[in-house]
Amino acid sequence: MSCISHHRASAIASSAKRYPIRWLASLAALAALAGVLVLATRPQATTLEAYSPLVGKPAPQIAGASLTGPPIDLAQMRGRFVLVNFFASWCVPCLDEQPQLVKLASGNQAPGTFAGVHDHRPPPPPPVSIIGVAFDDPASAALGFLRSTGATWPAIADPSGKIALHYGVRGPPETFVVAPDGVVVAHIDGPVAARTLRAIIARAAADGA
Amino acid sequence: MRWGGAAGASKRRFPPWLPPWLSWALLVAIIIAALTTGAVTTTSSHPTAQARAAAIDSQIRCPSCEALSVAQSNASTAVTIRRLVLQRVERHQTAAEIEDYLVSKYGTWILLRPSTTGLTGLVWFIPIAALALLVSIVIVFFFRRSRTPARAVLLAGVRAPSETTPSSLETTPSSLETTPSSLAPTASSLAPTASSLAPAPANARNMPGLEDRAGLEDRADPPAQRAAPTPRTVRQRHKRFLISAGVLAAAAVTVGLLMTTSSPRLPGQSITGSLSLGRAQRASRQLVQARTLVAGGHAVEALKLYTKILKSQPHNASALAESGWLEYEAGSEAGNAALMRTGEANVEEAVHSNPGASEAHLLLAYLLVNKGETAQAAAQLRLFLADHPSRQLVSAEHSTIIEVFRAVGQQPPAS
Numbered sequence: 018m019s020c021i022s023h024h025r026a027s028a029i030a031s032s033a034k035r036y037p038i039r040w041l042a043s044l045a046a047l048a049a050l051a052g053v054l055v056l057a058t059r060p061q062a063t064t065l066e067a068y069s070p071l072v073g074k075p076a077p078q079i080a081g082a083s084l085t086g087p088p089i090d091l092a093q094m095r096g097r098f099v100l101v102n103f104f105a106s107w108c109v110p111c112l113d114e115q116p117q118l119v120k121l122a123s124g125n126q127a128p129g130t131f132a133g134v135h136d137h138r139p140p141p142p143p144p145v146s147i148i149g150v151a152f153d154d155p156a157s158a159a160l161g162f163l164r165s166t167g168a169t170w171p172a173i174a175d176p177s178g179k180i181a182l183h184y185g186v187r188g189p190p191e192t193f194v195v196a197p198d199g200v201v202v203a204h205i206d207g208p209v210a211a212r213t214l215r216a217i218i219a220r221a222a223a224d225g226a
Numbered sequence: 227m228r229w230g231g232a233a234g235a236s237k238r239r240f241p242p243w244l245p246p247w248l249s250w251a252l253l254v255a256i257i258i259a260a261l262t263t264g265a266v267t268t269t270s271s272h273p274t275a276q277a278r279a280a281a282i283d284s285q286i287r288c289p290s291c292e293a294l295s296v297a298q299s300n301a302s303t304a305v306t307i308r309r310l311v312l313q314r315v316e317r318h319q320t321a322a323e324i325e326d327y328l329v330s331k332y333g334t335w336i337l338l339r340p341s342t343t344g345l346t347g348l349v350w351f352i353p354i355a356a357l358a359l360l361v362s363i364v365i366v367f368f369f370r371r372s373r374t375p376a377r378a379v380l381l382a383g384v385r386a387p388s389e390t391t392p393s394s395l396e397t398t399p400s401s402l403e404t405t406p407s408s409l410a411p412t413a414s415s416l417a418p419t420a421s422s423l424a425p426a427p428a429n430a431r432n433m434p435g436l437e438d439r440a441g442l443e444d445r446a447d448p449p450a451q452r453a454a455p456t457p458r459t460v461r462q463r464h465k466r467f468l469i470s471a472g473v474l475a476a477a478a479v480t481v482g483l484l485m486t487t488s489s490p491r492l493p494g495q496s497i498t499g500s501l502s503l504g505r506a507q508r509a510s511r512q513l514v515q516a517r518t519l520v521a522g523g524h525a526v527e528a529l530k531l532y533t534k535i536l537k538s539q540p541h542n543a544s545a546l547a548e549s550g551w552l553e554y555e556a557g558s559e560a561g562n563a564a565l566m567r568t569g570e571a572n573v574e575e576a577v578h579s580n581p582g583a584s585e586a587h588l589l590l591a592y593l594l595v596n597k598g599e600t601a602q603a604a605a606q607l608r609l610f611l612a613d614h615p616s617r618q619l620v621s622a623e624h625s626t627i628i629e630v631f632r633a634v635g636q637q638p639p640a641s
Contacts, residue, residue: 068333069333070330070331070332070333071331106625107621107624107625153302153303153622154625155625158625177306177309178302178303178306179306181303181306182303182307182310183331184331185289185331185333185336186289186303187289187290187303187332188289188290188303
């Protein structure tokens with residue numbers, strides 16, 4: 018048995034010596050095939066969900082005076098899902114996104130909080146809050162933008178750009194989903210639909226976040 | 227042209243009294259000098275915090291503009307990162323610590339220099355491996371040539387058939403005996419056939435053609451039967467050894483320099499330092515450095531740099547406008563009307579010297595807004611927008627532009 022395998026091995030070795038180009042080409046083709054298989058069998062990315070090193074880590078702190086009312090403190094919002102939405106009045110995709118966020122927040126129990134979808138399916142969806150962060154936008158312009166779109170959730174100005182930097186934001190709109198335990202569970206790059214957000218939150222809640 | 231051609235090289239050499247190895251030695255010396263000069267001019271033993279911060283900035287990608295480093299961009303995210311870098315440098319954090327922090331927020335994407343680990347590490351490994359392979363090929367090429375003098379002997383035999391050829395042909399099999407003597411040199415091509423039919427005779431070693439072919443099959447000839455190296459062959463071996471050593475040394479220096487100069491450089495600085503920067507290139511590099519200084523809040527140093535640029539290029543619109551704006555701001559803060567006027571004059575001169583400089587129009591517009599001349603500011607903003615400025619710049623100034631046009635009851639031009 019071992020003699021046969023040894024014979025085969027030596028036959029392969031001599032073939033490789035005789036036709037090195039063919040062997041190299043075959044190896045390259047195999048490597049390319051393996052690469053295609055790896056790429057093709059990766060799990061499909063959820064719409065707009067983008068990589069962020071923050072996912073799975075505690076959300077950076079957001080605290081300060083709100084543009085719309087009482088001061089904001091992300092640390093005080095543990096126990097519910099929080100959407101940290103970066104927006105700007107000059108950002109056209111943000112204009113498209115705002116109605117979706119308003120739709121999501123339409124079941125608000127308190128300003129900035131809503132109970133989610135009442136679709137008669139147990140268990141009830143987890144409570145969600147929204148915090149807006151004005152990205153590279155003067156407070157007055159940001160406030161005007163929020164009012165014009167019917168947003169009622171608290172928002173904070175970020176004149177120094179520090180909050181955006183701590184969240185690794187490249188350009189609005191970007192949204193981070195923060196779980197009840199204060200850990201970032203998703204990052205969405207670009208305008209997001211209410212339905213997508215619901216799906217992400219439901220998935221995170223099911224995962225026990 | 228054959229490398230190291232034995233016969234023709236000395237005839238072609240000009241002037242003839244120069245030693246044959248001089249051109250190679252010069253080539254190696256020039257390569258080493260060019261690389262080391264750049265490395266020496268770029269290193270500084272005690273860089274300032276601003277210089278260190280600028281060097282780090284040049285290695286970090288602008289989050290909103292991607293193709294630029296934060297040192298090259300005036301986008302708000304780039305300005306924020308520049309501030310953060312300078313603050314951390316002043317707190318004596320290392321470049322690696324600052325980069326790690328930014329990577330923890332943005333991912334490795336934020337670094338312009340690819341990572342040396344994981345799959346990205348191939349980007350670094352492949353060029354070094356290719357260089358090593360190239361050097362190995364060159365060395366093997368030279369040494370194989372120097373170790374196979376038989377080929378040179380064969381070629382010499384082809385050019386001038388030696389007297390031994392006819393006699394040696396007598397030892398070949400009978401089928402070859404009919405070969406005309408005029409075809410004697412081509413007998414070597416038939417030799418493998420002959421040798422495969424019957425063992426090569428012992429005195430076939432004396433035939434130049436047969437010796438060469440037989441040498442391919444049996445390299446382990448007794449030393450006594452090999453052609454004794456002539457002084458010329460020895461000299462050529464030495465020359466080739468020296469050339470190989472030179473190439474190897476140059477490759478080692480290149481790799482060494484790549485390792486040492488892979489540390490962050492100042493914005494706009496090339497790997498070979500400032501050997502061939504023209505006036506315009508130097509000015510544009512200094513502009514980037516001055517903007518970095520402004521973003522870091524170092525207006526005085528920035529003004530010095532702008533003055534330097536204006537000495538070499540008195541009508542540089544960007545330097546005039548930006549330095550004018552700095553002077554105006556400084557004058558405004560210190561209540562120095564003369565300085566404010568100087569700054570204003572510089573910004574106006576920038577607009578006049580280059581009407582296509584969009585940034586100068588923008589700065590003049592701001593200046594006019596401060597003076598309460600909103601209508602003229604709106605006119606300057608129209609000129610600014612007509613110059614097709616970058617989208618980033620327009621986005622950053624969007625709210626002010628809208629406010630100015632609203633104040634004068636006009637609609638901003640559609641862009």
